[in-house]
């Protein structure tokens with residue numbers, strides 16, 4: 055008897071002989087960095103799984119092998135999603151759009167006699183271009199997560215609509231048939247080989263310098279950009295690769311399914327792959343494939359008899375996993391094998407250090423020169439023609455009442471915000487339209503109000519990260535060497551003062567010539583704040599860098615500042631040495647609230 059297996063993207067035909075009842079389930083489902091995982095057990099587990107998969111055709115029924123074949127197609131798809139959601143931190147809820155492109159490429163090629171290679175190349179190009187457009191719009195919108203979720207969902211629904219309505223081409227909702235000969239035996243082995251090759255290729259990429267950049271960009275885009283990494287480019291590339299792998303998975307799925315209909319673009323499959331990945335575990339090749347294979351098998355075996363109960367069980371499993379083990383089964387295994395939560399590790403390719411940027415060559419009069427900077431948020435004019443100069447080796451403290459626009463000005467200097475008008479010059483070069491990561495290569499370093507480090511990495515890896523794109527390779531001062539050689543616990547577990555010290559070390563490791571600091575002692579106790587102030591002074595003396603510091607604490611300002619600049623009402627109302635500023639009537643009126 056010929057048996058059909060039902061996949062989430064539509065019917066799946068497998069010409070197998072069995073007495074089993076036809077399984078029919080619709081699964082309800084949802085879904086970077088390298089982990090510091092125990093390598094021996096991971097390699098052993100991978101080898102064991104591969105051996106078991108290779109031996110499957112010899113010991114299992116044709117139905118079971120067909121189920122495994124389908125599971126491997128979905129496994130590759132899940133692995134594709136992991137590149138986006140796991141490795142790049144980009145949640146897509148419409149990834150079936152890319153899977154469907156691959157499946158329809160095969161079906162259309164067969165139906166209309168288009169050469170398969172041509173159809174596949176077309177699908178890969180289309181999926182990659184769509185992915186790049188969607189991800190770039192999302193990442194440059196300035197709004198986290200929501201744009202990508204909506205756009206991916208929109209694209210998948212649009213493609214589903216197109217597949218339904220372009221009847222002469224796609225046969226509408228009836229779909230297109232694809233020949234399924236020899237799908238169980240030879241095809242199964244081919245699929246294992248493809249999964250293995252794609253897995254190895256991406257593993258190499260993840261362990262490369264690109265992988266290190268992706269690790270940082272996914273975990274802490276703000277700090278990654280401030281370390282000279284083009285986060286939009288790196289994450290966009292990972293998302294495009296994710297779309298390409300998903301397209302390949304869809305193409306491999308078509309002959310297994312035998313029938314490709316518009317449901318292949320549907321929300322059901324997009325949510326299923328999220329569940330497979332969540333359960334298997336993000337950032338784990340094995341976990342992603344295992345999650346898909348295990349749940350697809352469960353669906354085929356339990357689905358027909360348990361029907362709604364299976365779907366309910368899957369939903370409960372998903373909620374449990376998200377609550378109890380957000381890193382999925384692979385995360386649980388890692389924690390169990392390492393005897394605690396393992397620290398994420400930066401790929402080794404970063405060890406060389408030194409980036410491709412050009413350090414400023416000239417010695418201009420000003421490290422920073424702002425001319426007529428203006429910025430409004432809606433109707434509120436926050437900055438209204440600010441002129442400011444910071445000379446090399448000088449420390450300028452920017453003070454002013456709450457809401458005066460100090461942090462906004464600092465963000466404009468760093469490149470995080472664009473000014474509405476005015477010019478930002480850094481070491482003589484016009485940097486007004488230069489993005490954050492390129493300003494870093496021009497010599498800008500930045501410390502944030504809340505210390506911004508990659509919390510999952512060890513302090514040493516954080517410093518390696520900071521060095522990776524540095525225009526000039528700088529050795530850290532002796533006082534910070536303990537951070538390079540110290541323990542390997544995650545930086546997120548350090549107390550605030552130590553995280554602040556680590557952030558300063560990261561800034562120093564980037565060889566900055568202009569350092570921006572936003573309330574560096576915020577939240578610190580008196581003693582820690584004094585220690586940090588001393589360290590900052592030493593840094594300024596040792597490196598000769600310029601500093602622009604936003605600070606409220608007048609003791610710190612007095613100790614640090616060569617010049618004080620007072621911002622009020624969007625304008626600079628006074629500047630000069632601290633003693634003159636304190637005596638200035640306009641400052642007392644505006645800032646201290648007395649005349």
Ligand SMILES: Nc1ncnc2c1ncn2[C@@H]1O[C@H](COP(=O)(O)OP(=O)(O)OP(=O)(O)O)[C@@H](O)[C@H]1O
Nearest residue numbers: 431432434436454455456457458459460461462463
């Ligand atoms: N992204 C934004 N959207 C809308 N308004 C903003 C935004 N960022 C800042 N503002 C507003 O701009 C004004 C200046 O904010 P900013 O944080 O630059 O002031 P500040 O001088 O640093 O204040 P504080 O000393 O309290 O940190 C405030 O009124 C703030 O509410």
